[in-house]
Amino acid sequence: MQTGGQILAACLAKQGVRRIFGVPGESYLAVLDALVDHPEIALIGNRNEGGAAFMACAHGELTGAPGICFVTRGPGATNASIGVHSAMQGSVPMILFIGQIAREMRGREAFQAVDYRAFFGPIAKWVVEVDSPDRLPEIIARAFVVAQSGRPGPVVVALPEDMLTDMSDARPAPPVKLAEAAPSVDAIHELRRLLGRAERPLIVLGGGGWSAQGRADLAGFAEANHIPVATAFRFQDLIDHFSPSYCGDVGLGKTKAMRQALDEADLIFALNIRFGENTTDGYALWPVPRMGKVLVHSHASDAELGKIYQADLPIHAHPNALMAVLKGMDMRGAWADWCARCHEGYRASLTIPPQPGTLDMGRVVAHLQAVLPEAAILANGAGNFAIWSNKYFRFGPKARLLAPQSGAMGYGLPAAIAAKLECPDVPVVCFAGDGDFQMNLNELGTAMQHGAMPIVLIVNNGTYGTIRMHQERSYPARVSFTDIDNPDFVALARAYRAHAEQVTRTEDFPAAFARACASPTGAVLELVIDPESLTPGQTLSQMRAAGEAKNRI
Structure with missing residues (x-):
């Protein structure tokens, strides 16, 4: 006989899980205890459940196998919902396990109680709560099949904490086999x-x-x-x-x-x-x-x-x-x-006009194209800064892109860390805006703890660039809510033991990037660009003038 937690851990090992992302919680302590006996499964301790879910999503995106995330009930689960949404919109296999209130407390609005079927139903392929440890092998096997079959996507499994301590003689199911529909x-x-x-x-x-x-x-x-x-x-x-x-x-x-x-x-x-x-x-x-x-x-x-x-x-x-x-x-x-x-x-669209200011992102991308090996991995969150890597970097047959279909800010850094964990010998470069980076900058702690620091390029223009772009086009010269007063990114990154520099001139970038690549603890390069350079080929002033002209019509 084994506890539900021990059966669950054995099921995960049987399905070939090698890494779990998450934040610990008392609602699934029985699983954490059981995983001590499975050293083949690495536990990656995150700083926020949103970052953990993003890492699981990126793992699924990179490997094709479900990214696994464990979070506690209530706030832990709701924090993680952003990664579930991203996995669904990106057609990425992922399984989110949530510690749940005890079964006898259902329907009483117990501490941190959430109806997970109702909460995750619209943004996940399947949501299930396990009532008995006897059914864990069945449900875990099905979760792996659903996450990877047809259009891949996220599955959410709720685990009542008293179920995880109940005893059962259930045994793990063998690794799942997937069917691929063939054309007639x-x-x-x-x-x-x-x-x-x-x-x-x-x-x-x-x-x-x-x-x-x-x-x-x-x-x-x-x-x-x-x-x-x-x-x-x-x-x-x-x-x-x-x-x-x-x-x-x-x-x-x-x-x-x-x-x-x-x-x-x-x-x-x-x-x-x-x-x-x-x-x-x-x-x-x-x-x-x-x-x-x-x-x-x-x-x-x-x-x-x-x-x-x-x-x-x-x-x-x-x-x-x-x-x-x-x-x-x-x-x-x-x-x-x-x-x-x-x-x-x-090919003609790759021609980038010179950008305003002393640091030209077009030339930065050209340098990356020249020096990165063909198997490099690029990651980004959401914002106008992502145009540089998404539009102007040419991906060869071995290069990979980890980017959110959902348009979620803060995806890039967790994704890059997940990639570095999976491919420690491959260069991983994260493109992040100054606003985007601050959504999940605390995951630098995860990178530090697990020795998986990528190279992060913070494109800093002191504003939420995409929203500012739309603001100038629709409400020119009426700026509100989009400026950002940023911290000292270099000092912050060094606090996480990363190599860090601020770069303000194009000609200084190649040497700074070389030092970043040579750093054994990863690196953060703050690239200070002119706020006029909101998007390639059109300055902020031009957007504002176009918006004013539109309003006059």
Whole structure:
């Protein structure tokens, strides 16, 4: 006989869990005690449950295996909800375990009680509370299947504390096996027919569940058939940007060349994407529910097919299974010139005009491109600063991007730490705005404690840049609530034993970055940029003038 906590720990070990993120709580002490007997599972102590959930989400994004997070009831669970939301919007496998009130206290609004099914139901794939330790093997196995199957996403498991101390003779289930939906013969035949009639096909790529082989098969298929490929919002690392088929990202701030490609394409092959707001420009890019072009939409989950747009050919197939069938197939049409034109449009969009001030982020990104190895990992949270890494850094076949589909500020630092834990020998660079960084800067303590400090680039302009941009465009010269009085970032980072410097001139960045890379304790570089440099190609003053002109009309 074993306690529920011991059975749960054994179940996690059986499923191959190697790392747990979280903040300790008295509601799941029985699990913490049981994990002492499983040294193969590392416990990563976070400083806030939101940071822990972000790390679990990033782990799932990077590895494809569910990121595991443990938090206590009530405030711990609600703090962690931001990571659950990010995992759901990003199609990332994750499992959040929550210590829960004792079963006999249900319905009494006990201390820190929350109805987790009601709270997490809209933002998780499955929410369950375990009533008996006898059912732990069943429920844990199902949680791993649900988190990884179809469209990957988060699962929430509540653990009543008295259940964790009850005794049972239940034994862990074996490692789960996952099914991948494969395309039908008829679907492949129809895809060939529709492509044969197209003059300007365009693949729009995204979603979760991709393997390295699946990505390689995709690139091979697109290149052999001269089909241009665009990536959905923050899925830039799914294809090599140096591929002759790559033509940019269909996210926020679409380039002129990308818009032209989307307008001119007569067939859209939506490959494993959900049609989100940012990819579709608020669903205005194409009319709903028929986009006015031939649409082929494939997805690992049948629930995404027909959800927004009605496809001429819906294909229920896992992306890896679909590409395994398509690789090597000759579906070429007279598209070579079209593909070359789309790729050249992307290459031309990489030209960055000089930025105002003494520190030019365009030249910073160019230096990173030159010195980082091809297997580097970049992470970011949300804000205009992310444009630099998302739009102007070219991801090779081994580079990875960890970025929040949900637009959550504060994601970048926890994600970078999670990446450093998983890939300690790979350079990990976090792009953070000054406001974004302060959402989770306390996770520097986690990095310090576990020896997993990345290189953090704080792009400091003293304002919430994205909101200031919209403010100037809509309410010019009426600034409120967007300025930030920042701390001494260098002193703060040094308190966490990291190498830290402030950089104010472009020419000083290469040497500072070299010192950051050489630091055995990671580094924080504060990059002080001109507030005029809110977004590439348009200054703050220009935004304000455009807003004033708009208001006069």
